[in-house]
Amino acid sequence: MAFFLETLLGGLMAGMLYSLVALGFVLIFKASGVFNFAQGAMVLFGALSMARFSEWIPQWTGVDSLLMANVLAFVMAAAVMFVVAWAIEFLVLRHLVNQEGATLLMATLGIAYFLEGLGQTLFGSSIYKIDIGMPKDPVFILDGLFQGGVLINKEDFYAALIAAALVTLLTVFFQKTATGRALRAVADDHQAAQSIGIPLNRIWVIVWCVAGIVALVAGMIWGSKLGVQFSLATVALRALPVVILGGLTSVPGAIIGGLIIGVGEKLSEVYLGGYVGGGIEIWFAYVLALGFLLIRPQGLFGEKIIDRV
Amino acid sequence: MSKKIGDVILDVKNISLRFGGVKALTDISFNVKEHEIRAIIGPNGAGKSSMLNCINGVYTPQEGSITFRGQTFDHMNSRQVAEMGIARTFQNLALFKGMSVIDNIMSGRNLKIKSNLLMQALRVGPAQREEEEHREFVEHIIDFLEIQAFRKTPVGQLPYGLQKRVDLGRALAMEPQVLLLDEPMAGMNLEEKQDMCRFILDVNDEFGTTVVLIEHDMGVVMDISDRVVVLDYGKKIGDGSPDEVRNNEEVISAYLGTSH
Numbered sequence: 147m148a149f150f151l152e153t154l155l156g157g158l159m160a161g162m163l164y165s166l167v168a169l170g171f172v173l174i175f176k177a178s179g180v181f182n183f184a185q186g187a188m189v190l191f192g193a194l195s196m197a198r199f200s201e202w203i204p205q206w207t208g209v210d211s212l213l214m215a216n217v218l219a220f221v222m223a224a225a226v227m228f229v230v231a232w233a234i235e236f237l238v239l240r241h242l243v244n245q246e247g248a249t250l251l252m253a254t255l256g257i258a259y260f261l262e263g264l265g266q267t268l269f270g271s272s273i274y275k276i277d278i279g280m281p282k283d284p285v286f287i288l289d290g291l292f293q294g295g296v297l298i299n300k301e302d303f304y305a306a307l308i309a310a311a312l313v314t315l316l317t318v319f320f321q322k323t324a325t326g327r328a329l330r331a332v333a334d335d336h337q338a339a340q341s342i343g344i345p346l347n348r349i350w351v352i353v354w355c356v357a358g359i360v361a362l363v364a365g366m367i368w369g370s371k372l373g374v375q376f377s378l379a380t381v382a383l384r385a386l387p388v389v390i391l392g393g394l395t396s397v398p399g400a401i402i403g404g405l406i407i408g409v410g411e412k413l414s415e416v417y418l419g420g421y422v423g424g425g426i427e428i429w430f431a432y433v434l435a436l437g438f439l440l441i442r443p444q445g446l447f448g449e450k451i452i453d454r455v
Numbered sequence: 456m457s458k459k460i461g462d463v464i465l466d467v468k469n470i471s472l473r474f475g476g477v478k479a480l481t482d483i484s485f486n487v488k489e490h491e492i493r494a495i496i497g498p499n500g501a502g503k504s505s506m507l508n509c510i511n512g513v514y515t516p517q518e519g520s521i522t523f524r525g526q527t528f529d530h531m532n533s534r535q536v537a538e539m540g541i542a543r544t545f546q547n548l549a550l551f552k553g554m555s556v557i558d559n560i561m562s563g564r565n566l567k568i569k570s571n572l573l574m575q576a577l578r579v580g581p582a583q584r585e586e587e588e589h590r591e592f593v594e595h596i597i598d599f600l601e602i603q604a605f606r607k608t609p610v611g612q613l614p615y616g617l618q619k620r621v622d623l624g625r626a627l628a629m630e631p632q633v634l635l636l637d638e639p640m641a642g643m644n645l646e647e648k649q650d651m652c653r654f655i656l657d658v659n660d661e662f663g664t665t666v667v668l669i670e671h672d673m674g675v676v677m678d679i680s681d682r683v684v685v686l687d688y689g690k691k692i693g694d695g696s697p698d699e700v701r702n703n704e705e706v707i708s709a710y711l712g713t714s715h
Contacts, residue, residue, distance in 0.1 A: 324561075324564075324565065324568045324586070327554075327558055327561060327562055327565075328562065328565055330551065330553070330554055330558070331551045331554070331559075331562045331565075333551075333553075334550070334551035334552055334553055334554065335549045335550070335551060335552075337513070337533070337545075337549055338545065338549035338550065338551065338625075339551075339562075340532065340533035340534050340537070341511065341533045341536075341537060341542070341543050341545075341549075342537055342542070342562060342563050342565055342566070342625060342626075342628075342629060343534050343537030343538055343565055343566040343629070344534070344562070344565050345534055346534070395553065
């Protein structure tokens with residue numbers, strides 16, 4: 147039982163990180179109807195700038211405290227993500243209003259490669275580490291309940307807390323504010339949104355900014371766990387099944403989808419892996435997503451849009 | 456019905472619009488007076504929607520000018536036009552399908568919302584009160600359009616006739632001075648058409664909203680319009696009261712064909 151719980155918790159923590167990346171996809175899709183292939187590149191870009199600024203800022207300013215340096219680095223990195231969002235809107239999206247989804251997808255594919263290159267040119271291409279002072283030591287919980295307790299990683303626990311806070315914030319923003327409503331309106335129909343006076347350009351900057359910050363947080367957490375390196379950009383591919391499972395238009399869907407996939411991967415590896423020779427973890431998520439595409443293409447929580455022919 | 460028709464509020468002068476070699480509109484001029492119902496009619500492909508899209512800022516005509524309340528504009532986008540007080544509905548519904556009826560109509564209040572993002576999120580004082588005021592206004596529109604039962608329904612799931620009403624509701628939520636309606640009765644059955652006519656007349660009557668509407672069904676238009684512009688192949692072939700237009704030779708031949 148303790149071992150099962152341990153696996154479950156491990157899966158939930160891993161899933162939380164998938165959720166964070168998936169969230170970036172959902173945000174941009176919800177607000178602009180664009181499937182943003184550059185989300186992974188944005189995670190890498192955010193993590194790289196965070197890692198480098200936290201290294202440079204003590205050198206430039208002589209700030210000693212780790213916390214202070216990290217806060218400043220986060221602010222700088224957030225500013226960088228804002229510039230990226232603004233540039234994407236100004237240079238690319240503005241010129242593609244009312245274009246087909248496929249056109250926009252190709253544009254984000256281009257942005258992805260460009261950002262990956264630019265990030266490494268600006269910030270270097272070695273492996274960097276982010277140290278945000280999260281405790282790395284594992285702890286035992288529920289000692290009283292099971293013999294030996296359940297082992298969890300403190301770092302994962304804090305990461306999950308940060309992710310949960312972020313999600314709550316975003317849900318309020320989308321569902322409860324007039325700006326959130328305008329964002330959803332833009333996602334559904336550009337032209338109609340303009341006709342009621344919603345400024346498309348500003349909305350897009352806002353949403354890419356928010357997605358940039360989410361990417362930064364995701365990059366920061368992944369980076370502090372695994373180090374910042376080029377492979378972070380491919381994390382986005384791991385999050386694809388998550389958005390299919392949760393639904394492209396649902397913030398809670400991204401979270402729950404991420405958790406299901408995190409847990410599913412771990413449990414299937416541990417309990418089924420033995421029978422098929424292991425390696426389930428790598429393809430489990432994709433098979434699950436494929437199944438969903440066949441049975442419930444809008445995902446668990448996605449909006450089912452009925453198109454009249 | 457004794458309503459007061461005011462001065463010219465919207466003046467369209469010598470508009471020409473081309474798409475490459477195709478002339479969509481050639482030298483069109485007409486005006487719209489305050490509080491009137493002005494119809495633009497014509498057979499399919501006459502350029503009615505193009506005309507509406509020019510007024511709405513979707514297309515920029517190559518020649519001509521449009522003056523709204525004394526202000527002339529030639530390069531405007533839809534958003535700026537919306538800010539000036541012109542709202543529109545769409546021929547092929549352009550609603551926010553995933554959102555509820557309430558949210559769709561509330562989105563029409565977008566320009567009226569003054570509180571900033573942070574205040575909205577925290578729901579502090581003025582933002583909360585503002586949201587409630589807008590909500591009240593929207594409820595009024597919902598009552599007016601008789602769609603109370605569908606408040607929370609995602610618009611994509613409503614039948615076509617009701618979607619058309621929501622489209623109208625969203626435009627009304629902007630409290631526009633001029634309402635542009637692009638074939639509000641297209642694809643409707645007789646009963647739905649009658650309902651829609653009633654709503655248009657009521658809007659015009661109760662709120663004094665000036666209405667510019669496009670329709671290719673002559674019958675409906677003649678009943679509710681004060682004045683009618685007739686387009687054919689991008690040219691204006693008639694302009695006047697429904698009776699004048701009905702007896703206009705050119706209009707008759709455009710609709711019925713000429714005997715040679």
